[in-house]
Amino acid sequence: MTPTLVIVAAVVLVPLAWSVLIAFQRVRLIGIGRTGLFENLTVANFARVFGSNTLWDTLLTTVVYTAGSTFLALVLGVSVALALRKPFFGRGFVRAAMLIPYVAPIVAVTFVWKVLLNPEFGIVNSWGRRLFGWDDPVAFLSQARGEISLFGLDIPVPTALLTVIVFEGWRYFPFVFLFVLARLQAIPGELEEAATIDGATPSQRFRHVVLPQLMPILAVLVVLRTIWTFNEFDDIFLLTGGAAGTEVVSIRVYELLTVQRNVGAAAAQSVFLAGVLVVLLAFYMWLLRRRNGGGRT
Amino acid sequence: MSAARPWTRDRVERGIFGVLRWVVIALALLASLVPFYYMLMLSVRPIEDLLMRPDSLLPDFRTLTWATYEEVLSPVTDGGQGFLSLLGNSAIVATASVLVALVVAIPGAYAVSRLEFFGRRKVSALLLMVYLFPAIVTAIPLFVLLTKLQLRGSLAGLVLVYIAQTVPVAIYMLRNYFETIPESVEEAGMVDGLTRLGVIRRISLPLAVPSIVATGIFVFMIAWNEFLFALLFLVERRDRWTVSLGLAQLSGTVEIPTTVLMAGSVVITVPIVVLFFLTERLLSEGLTSGADKG
Numbered sequence: 389m390t391p392t393l394v395i396v397a398a399v400v401l402v403p404l405a406w407s408v409l410i411a412f413q414r415v416r417l418i419g420i421g422r423t424g425l426f427e428n429l430t431v432a433n434f435a436r437v438f439g440s441n442t443l444w445d446t447l448l449t450t451v452v453y454t455a456g457s458t459f460l461a462l463v464l465g466v467s468v469a470l471a472l473r474k475p476f477f478g479r480g481f482v483r484a485a486m487l488i489p490y491v492a493p494i495v496a497v498t499f500v501w502k503v504l505l506n507p508e509f510g511i512v513n514s515w516g517r518r519l520f521g522w523d524d525p526v527a528f529l530s531q532a533r534g535e536i537s538l539f540g541l542d543i544p545v546p547t548a549l550l551t552v553i554v555f556e557g558w559r560y561f562p563f564v565f566l567f568v569l570a571r572l573q574a575i576p577g578e579l580e581e582a583a584t585i586d587g588a589t590p591s592q593r594f595r596h597v598v599l600p601q602l603m604p605i606l607a608v609l610v611v612l613r614t615i616w617t618f619n620e621f622d623d624i625f626l627l628t629g630g631a632a633g634t635e636v637v638s639i640r641v642y643e644l645l646t647v648q649r650n651v652g653a654a655a656a657q658s659v660f661l662a663g664v665l666v667v668l669l670a671f672y673m674w675l676l677r678r679r680n681g682g683g684r685t
Numbered sequence: 686m687s688a689a690r691p692w693t694r695d696r697v698e699r700g701i702f703g704v705l706r707w708v709v710i711a712l713a714l715l716a717s718l719v720p721f722y723y724m725l726m727l728s729v730r731p732i733e734d735l736l737m738r739p740d741s742l743l744p745d746f747r748t749l750t751w752a753t754y755e756e757v758l759s760p761v762t763d764g765g766q767g768f769l770s771l772l773g774n775s776a777i778v779a780t781a782s783v784l785v786a787l788v789v790a791i792p793g794a795y796a797v798s799r800l801e802f803f804g805r806r807k808v809s810a811l812l813l814m815v816y817l818f819p820a821i822v823t824a825i826p827l828f829v830l831l832t833k834l835q836l837r838g839s840l841a842g843l844v845l846v847y848i849a850q851t852v853p854v855a856i857y858m859l860r861n862y863f864e865t866i867p868e869s870v871e872e873a874g875m876v877d878g879l880t881r882l883g884v885i886r887r888i889s890l891p892l893a894v895p896s897i898v899a900t901g902i903f904v905f906m907i908a909w910n911e912f913l914f915a916l917l918f919l920v921e922r923r924d925r926w927t928v929s930l931g932l933a934q935l936s937g938t939v940e941i942p943t944t945v946l947m948a949g950s951v952v953i954t955v956p957i958v959v960l961f962f963l964t965e966r967l968l969s970e971g972l973t974s975g976a977d978k979g
Contacts (some may be wrong), residue, residue, distance in 0.1 A: 398849065404818060406826035415829075464713075471709040482710060484965045486717050491961045493910040495929040496950040499936050500724045503943055511723065514740035558716060566969055589695040590702050619819035622912045626933060638821045646917075651825065658822040665819070 404662075410655035433656035442635070447664065450618060450636040453553060458613040460557030462606065465564025470594075472565075473572050483569070490562035498626035501555055505529055532633035548632035552624055556617060564609050571605045572598070607676060611669065618665050637661045721954070728753055728951045732942035753948035761923075766935060768949050771928040775953075778840055778927060779908040782847040783901045786855050789848070791897065794859035795885060799868075816854070820913055828917055838922050846914050851904045858903065862896035863889065899967035902960055909957060928953050 414428040437443060468486060472479060489497065504510050507525035516522045526534065526547065534547035575598065583593045621638040624630060630639035638661065644654035727735060729751070730744045738745075759765030827846055828837070836842030866889055874884045890897075915930040926934065932949050935941055961968070 403823040403826045406829075407822050410825060410829065467709055468713045471706045471713070482714060484962060486713055487961070487965070487969075488721060488958060489717050491906060491910075491957060492721070493929055493953050493957060495910075495912055495933045496724070496954045497720065499932060499946065499950050500720045502936070503727065503947070504720060504723060509736055509739040509943070511740060511742075518740060561713075562717075570969075587695070589698045591698055615817050619821065621819075621821050626912070638819060641821045641825075645825065645828070651829065655825045658819060658825060661819055662822050665817075 407655050407662075408659055410652060411659045412656075413652050415651040415655075416649055430652075433650075433652040434660075436653050437656045437660055442640075446635050446637050446640050449549065449634065450638075453549060453556075453620075453624075453634070453636055454614055454617040456550075456553040457556030457560070457617045458610060460553060461560040461564050461613055462609065464557055464561035465609075466568050466602070466606075468561065468565045469568035469572055472569060486565060487562045489559050494559075494622045495626060497559065498555075498623065501627065502529060505551065529628050530632050546633050548628050548634050552627055552634055555627060556620070556623060559623065560613060560617075564613070567605055567609060568602060571602060575601050611672065614672075615665060615669070618668070619661070637664075721958075724947055724950050724954070727944050728947040730944055732944045735944060753942075753945045754952070756945050757949040757952065766931070766941065766945065766949065767923075768928060768931060768952060770924070771926050771931040772952065774840060774925055775909055775928040778843055778847065779905045781840075781844045782851060782908040783904045785844070785848050786851045786904045787897065787901055789852050790855035790859055790900070791890070791893075793852070794856045795863055795889065797856060798860045798863035799871075820850075824913065824917055827914070831918060837918050838925065840919075840925055843914060843918055843927075846918070847904075847908045847911065850911075850914075851907050854907075855900050855904055858900045859893070859896060862893055866892050895967055899964055899970075902964050903968060906957055906960065909953075 411433055412429050412431065414430045414432065472483060472486075505512050505526075505528040507513055507527045510525075512528070513522070513525040516526065528551040529548055531547040534545050535542040536545055579597050579601075580593050583597050588596065619638060620636070621642065624634050624636055625639060625642065628634045630636070630643070637657065641654050641658045641661065644650050644657055726742070726744055729749050731748055731750050731752075734745055734748050755765070757766045758769045759767070760770065761767040827849075831837040831842045831845075834842070836845065870892075871884045871888055874888045875881075879887065909927075910929060911927075912929050912933060915927045916933070919925050919927065919930060920934070928949075932946065932953060935949070936946050
């Protein structure tokens with residue numbers, strides 16, 4: 389018997405199967421210890437999940453949040469990795485310093501962000517008013533809809549959602565940066581030297597030599613960040629509690645479990661989350677395969 | 686370079702990217718460090734000073750105070766926030782998770798890297814599959830399971846959950862390292878009369894110490910930083926809160942001054958950042974090994 393398979397089974401397959409089972413049971417928090425494995429089977433939980441009129445809003449929020457955060461983390465991570473590519477004095481320190489947002493405890497960093505962005509005594513608002521002449525403090529984390537005046541136009545923006553997306557970009561760019569830098573340093577120098585001799589400018593070398601070498605790792609990072617952001621609970625829960633237009637699916641699961649104390653419905657909602665994720669990933673794999681004509685990049 | 690050269694696209698781009706590179710480095714450094722500087726700075730200021738001068742980047746050195754740290758660390762019975770005992774809880778949970786996870790993962794990783802068995806090639810994909818499923822999905826059955834075992838609300842239950850969450854990545858990291866130890870070294874040991882266990886104990890393990898340390902620290906960091914499961918399983922028992930949970934719970938209340946909670950944030954963050962700086966190279970390599978092969 390293979391030890392790894394046992395562990396994988398114990399850690400993934402059994403809980404997953406059990407979640408699905410609970411999703412089909414009528415279980416409240418209070419009777420949880422007494423409900424047998426196959427008792428009280430019902431489809432009411434799914435009826436409830438799909439009947440909820442906030443389901444699609446929540447899902448849309450989750451998708452926007454995931455796409456925005458993943459994109460931002462990727463762009464920032466790749467930019468910083470490119471900037472740190474050539475050695476310079478103190479690069480080791482800079483590299484380590486950039487990883488701190490990623491390793492620091494989530495509770496501590498969300499708390500600092502909450503204070504930084506606080507409308508009353510946060511430094512962002514007090515500087516914003518002093519330097520940019522903001523009339524009123526911006527409630528970055530509790531305002532669902534704000535307006536930005538640009539060239540005389542008032543553009544509506546989902547303030548809190550954008551703020552949590554920026555937070556995600558800040559927290560997870562180091563992850564992208566770490567992997568992209570490792571890959572960049574393994575690209576043989578001759579390729580770019582040859583391109584330089586052929587007259588390629590820096591941007592052309594990036595576009596035609598470096599980027600193709602990065603594509604495989606970028607594809608993996610997109611998948612990983614998408615999955616993890618899609619499932620993310622801590623960050624939004626700690627920043628906004630899911631209020632002000634930031635209620636993602638995992639927050640909804642938590643509310644069903646702890647506020648409404650409906651274990652079955654929470655499980656059904658979480659199975660729905662996992663299901664959507666599988667569909668999205670299958671679509672992504674299909675896209676990748678089609679673009680590469682069935683081969684590898 | 687001669688000044689007479691024309692403004693070719695190449696030269697313009699070199700100039701722009703040469704400058705842009707330093708701009709990016711400077712901005713990224715600021716973005717990474719300023720929030721932590723802000724955390725430290727607020728933690729030594731009295732709350733009145735913060736409310737009076739919210740825009741200051743430097744504390745007023747005449748009013749610098751350690752009272753925030755005293756308040757956050759001292760026990761609840763003395764009017765503090767009891768973070769010292771919460772730190773103790775976190776340390777117990779994280780250390781126990783590291784020890785058990787390593788005891789399980791070392792033989793597992795060794796087996797995956799050395800012994801032939803069915804499905805060995807697919808193991809790393811399987812291991813990483815663990816991390817594809819939402820924690821909130823696995824949380825519900827774990828919640829039911831721990832309730833049934835009457836371990837909900839206990840530190841032991843939380844350790845169990847953390848072990849399950851960290852063993853796969855621990856095996857993954859250790860396996861990468863075991864595979865870099867040449868089999869010929871082990872074979873030489875066998876020739877000299879060691880058994881398979883003797884080889885593991887006297888040759889492979891001593892060679893793997895750096896990566897075992899790195900893996901242990903990684904597990905420690907995950908357990909120390911974890912929030913969701915602590916929230917689900919321990920929220921009703923203040924005396925058993927981990928320090929992360931404590932900060933999250935208390936930051937929702939109005940009575941405790943922000944500067945005191947900032948001191949609490951510093952207290953949770955410092956051990957992790959110190960550990961990270963001590964082992965940064967080991968950790969980065971352990972995680973990204975394989976990425977450089979494309």
